[in-house]
Amino acid sequence: MAFSLQPWMARHLRQVETALDALLSPHAPPGSAWAAPTDLNNAMRYAVLDGGKRLRPLLVLAAFEAVRGVPASPSDAAPLRAACAVELIHAYSLVHDDMPCMDNDVLRRGKPTVHVQFGQAGALLAGDALQTLAFEVLTPMDGSVDVDVQARLCAILARASGRVGMAGGQAIDLASVGLALTEDSLRHMHQLKTGALLQASVMMGAACGSGSKAQLHALEAFGQAIGLAFQVVDDVLDVTADSATLGKTAGKDADNDKPTYVALMGLERSRAYAATLAEQAHAALQSSGLPDTSALAALADMVIHRVH
Amino acid sequence: MAFSLQPWMARHLRQVETALDALLSPHAPPGSAWAAPTDLNNAMRYAVLDGGKRLRPLLVLAAFEAVRGVPASPSDAAPLRAACAVELIHAYSLVHDDMPCMDNDVLRRGKPTVHVQFGQAGALLAGDALQTLAFEVLTPMDGSVDVDVQARLCAILARASGRVGMAGGQAIDLASVGLALTEDSLRHMHQLKTGALLQASVMMGAACGSGSKAQLHALEAFGQAIGLAFQVVDDVLDVTADSATLGKTAGKDADNDKPTYVALMGLERSRAYAATLAEQAHAALQSSGLPDTSALAALADMVIHRVH
Numbered sequence: 001m002a003f004s005l006q007p008w009m010a011r012h013l014r015q016v017e018t019a020l021d022a023l024l025s026p027h028a029p030p031g032s033a034w035a036a037p038t039d040l041n042n043a044m045r046y047a048v049l050d051g052g053k054r055l056r057p058l059l060v061l062a063a064f065e066a067v068r069g070v071p072a073s074p075s076d077a078a079p080l081r082a083a084c085a086v087e088l089i090h091a092y093s094l095v096h097d098d099m100p101c102m103d104n105d106v107l108r109r110g111k112p113t114v115h116v117q118f119g120q121a122g123a124l125l126a127g128d129a130l131q132t133l134a135f136e137v138l139t140p141m142d143g144s145v146d147v148d149v150q151a152r153l154c155a156i157l158a159r160a161s162g163r164v165g166m167a168g169g170q171a172i173d174l175a176s177v178g179l180a181l182t183e184d185s186l187r188h189m190h191q192l193k194t195g196a197l198l199q200a201s202v203m204m205g206a207a208c209g210s211g212s213k214a215q216l217h218a219l220e221a222f223g224q225a226i227g228l229a230f231q232v233v234d235d236v237l238d239v240t241a242d243s244a245t246l247g248k249t250a251g252k253d254a255d256n257d258k259p260t261y262v263a264l265m266g267l268e269r270s271r272a273y274a275a276t277l278a279e280q281a282h283a284a285l286q287s288s289g290l291p292d293t294s295a296l297a298a299l300a301d302m303v304i305h306r307v308h
Numbered sequence: 309m310a311f312s313l314q315p316w317m318a319r320h321l322r323q324v325e326t327a328l329d330a331l332l333s334p335h336a337p338p339g340s341a342w343a344a345p346t347d348l349n350n351a352m353r354y355a356v357l358d359g360g361k362r363l364r365p366l367l368v369l370a371a372f373e374a375v376r377g378v379p380a381s382p383s384d385a386a387p388l389r390a391a392c393a394v395e396l397i398h399a400y401s402l403v404h405d406d407m408p409c410m411d412n413d414v415l416r417r418g419k420p421t422v423h424v425q426f427g428q429a430g431a432l433l434a435g436d437a438l439q440t441l442a443f444e445v446l447t448p449m450d451g452s453v454d455v456d457v458q459a460r461l462c463a464i465l466a467r468a469s470g471r472v473g474m475a476g477g478q479a480i481d482l483a484s485v486g487l488a489l490t491e492d493s494l495r496h497m498h499q500l501k502t503g504a505l506l507q508a509s510v511m512m513g514a515a516c517g518s519g520s521k522a523q524l525h526a527l528e529a530f531g532q533a534i535g536l537a538f539q540v541v542d543d544v545l546d547v548t549a550d551s552a553t554l555g556k557t558a559g560k561d562a563d564n565d566k567p568t569y570v571a572l573m574g575l576e577r578s579r580a581y582a583a584t585l586a587e588q589a590h591a592a593l594q595s596s597g598l599p600d601t602s603a604l605a606a607l608a609d610m611v612i613h614r615v616h
Contacts, residue, residue, distance in 0.1 A: 029472060034496070036471035040479035044471065096436060101428035120409035124432070125479050128404060131436065132470030135443050139463035151458035155447035162440030163344035163352065164337060171348035171433050188342070 003294030005302065009058065015074050016057045019084050020048055023137060031141060036129075043118040043126035044133070048091045051109035055230075055303070056090055056201040057083035062295035063205025063219060069291060077144035078208040082153050085134040086201050089161050092130035093197075095123050097170065131161070152207045160200030169193025173258065181259040187228065189259075194234070195227030202226075202296075211290075218288030222281050226300050229277035233304060235260040236270050241307065278304045311602030313610065317366065323382050324365045327392050328356055331445060339449060344437075351426040351434035352441070356399045359417035363538075363611070364398055364509040365391035370603035371513025371527060377599060385452035386516040390461050393442040394509050397469050400438035401505075403431050405478065439469070460515045468508030477501025481566065489567040495536065497567075502542070503535030510534075510604075519598075526596030530589050534608050537585035541612060543568040544578050549615065586612045 024045045028035040035041070061072045064079035072079050098105040098113040099120060106116050115123035138145075138153045159165055169192030176189065202223035206216055239262050261270040281300040285293040332353045336343040343349070369380045372387035380387050406413040406421040407428060414424050423431035446453075446461045467473055477500030484497065510531035514524055547570050569578040589608040593601040 032467070032472040034472050034476070034500070037476050037479040037483065039483055040471055040476060092436075096432055099432065101432060121482055122479075124404055124407065124409060125475055125482070128400075128435075128439065129471045129475040129479075131439055132466050132473075132475060135462055136466035136470055139459050139466060141463055147456040147459040150462070151447055151455040154443055154458070154462045155449055158440050158444035158447060159340070162444055163348055163437045164340040164342050165440075167433055167437040167440060168342070168345050168348060171345040171430075171437075174429055174433070175345065175347055192342070 003298060005295070005298035008295055008298070012058055012061050012072070013054055015061075015072070015080060016054055016083050016087070017049070018074075019080050020087065023084055023088075023133065024048060029136075039118070039122065040125060040129060043114055043122050044130055046111075046117060047095050047114050047126055047130060048088065051111065052087070052091070053306075054087060055299070056086040056198065058299055059198065059201035059223075059226075059296070060086060060205040060208075062299055063202045064208045065205075066219075066288075066290045066293045066296055067206045067209030067211040067215060076208070077140065078146070078149050078153070079205055081137050081140065081145060082157075082204040082208055083201075085137045085153070085157060086197065086204060088130045088134040088137065089157065089166070090197060092127040092134075093161075093166055093170075095127035095130065099123055102170075102174075149208060153204050156200050156203050156207060160196040165192055165196035165200075166194075169196070176259050178257045179259065181264070183264060186259055186261065186264055190228060190231040191224070194231045195224060198227035198230055199223030215288050215290055218284050218290075222284035222288070222296065222300070225277045225281035225284060226303050229274050229281065229300075230303050232261045232270055232274040232277065233306060235262045236267065236274065237307070238262070239267065274304055311606060313603070313606035316603055316606070320366055320369050320380070321362055323369075323380070323388060324362055324391055324395070325357070326382075327388050328395065331392055331396075331441065332356060337444075347426070347430065348433060348437060351422055351430050352438055354419075354425060355403045355422050355434055355438060356396065359419065360395070360399070361614075362395060363607070364394045364506060366607055367506065367509035367531075367534075367604070368394060368513040368516075370607055371510045372516045373513075374527075374596075374598045374601045374604055375514045375517030375519040375523060384516070385448065386454075386457050386461070387513055389445050389448065389453060390465075390512040390516055391509075393445045393461070393465060394505065394512060396438050396442040396445065397465065397474070398505060400435040400442075401469075401474055401478075403435035403438065407431055410478075410482075442469075457516060461512050464508050464511050464515060468504040473500055473504035473508075474502075477504070484567050486565045487567065489572070491572060494567055494569065494572055498536060498539040499532070502539045503532060506535035506538055507531030523596050523598055526592050526598075529592040530596070530604065530608070533585045533589035533592060534611050537582050537589065537608075538611050540569045540578055540582040540585065541614060543570045544575065544582065545615070546570070547575065582612055 024041065026035060026041055060083040061079055064072050094108060095114045097103050098108055099115050106113055114126055134157060135154055139150050161167065169189055172189040173193055202219050206219050278300060282297060285297055332349065334343060334349055368391040369387055372380050402416060403422045405411050406416055407423050414421055422434055442465060443462055447458050469475065477497055480497040481501055510527050514527050586608060590605060593605055
């Protein structure tokens, strides 16, 4: 029977949304005498809930299922926690990136950005606390996740998010405004800024199963290809879509004189490059030896063909 | 033989400074194909190195030695990594707190603050990446730290730093400007804002050893007492010391109309309260049953009697 992405996504998105909502509950978290301060918790909820495509959590769950060979259920604590953690990191990065000292953006997912709604100090703190929460989520103290998996998930996520991952990519981006980057430099920036966390999503899902070295290697190549493809498509959409469709300000990269694939290689070559990367992603899955990679393959197609 | 804090501190500070310097090396970290971007790494180094009393790392190492019963050596990977991780979290919090949207401070440890030196976007990213680095440091992939210790350290640090820890305390502080807090509310704010991370330092050190439940319980009480004492003394120093001695702007809490112990209970009662907390800290150590808590006791005295 052919795999159908929509029902798979609907089922998994429900799990992720429910879990994120519970993690950001206004009540005291397990083991804490206190609840988070109301203002802070509200800003964190605003940044995370009711928005976002949840691509990273879906990649975590799809990679877990590919390695494990069975669908993830809400009782699989590790992959669901990994899925939430990577989304919390993604959400924190958006909150901080939108701030006036960075991209100074006022619209995100069709809503005012966090600093517009909660003030700059509120946005700074909410982003900080969302990052911390990701590592709290990965280290439950109730025995529901093996400690070796906890340590492995923290290790992958920290490396993908930090100075040689997402934050490093942001720093290069910041330093590159107005510069003409080579294709190599542009690729390096994007591998850090966006690619590392997308690739980490795949690897975190796999780390919750128990894949062979060869399988992990293939998934790593898959993650790298879709990570880069995502950014190429992002650059294409920045010039071809309107703000209403994107839910964020269109054309801002060009306006901000930021280096993009479209600026470097033009629209048509950028589209062709995205298609090549999609082929590489599919080839990696086929070489993995994993019995069922339908969900991962479908997510890869979604990354390429998305319109926002 | 009586314990002498100075040589103990000198020896351990050397270990910590060497380790922090190595962690922030301009070269690619283990397992990474890339080094951190130069601007980002420079801002991170500036925020962390050549400054700071390193109280939190010293507490980690002293607690480890109290539980383990032998001095920490540079080959003890876990306590040294825990010591660095907690200092990285502390450093990130200072970078973000000093930003214009928060305390807007231009002087820290006698030097221009990070946002003055590297711009606001640079400070935002450096703080973000320092937080991530803390969790990277706790999860080495070279087998040098047991995975159960890695998971435990991440769990303690994340809970102490986030929404029901340091970031939560910051949020309450932000919301309390100009308000007359009760002593309970003020204590709650400080337990989160400063106390949680100081207490976590003690508990992380203990987690690197293998203390009994009763020992850990006593150390928890010790950590709570010195955490609160630290803040009471901080409030006292804010009105009694000058900026040159503090290495930061004196009198800024009063200027910013922030609730402090001195504002709540006056200078003399604040000093007496700090002394009472010091006694509680010593009593907790005595009740711990640990054979040698000299370093922890000496650090507690240092917290109370410090002049900056």
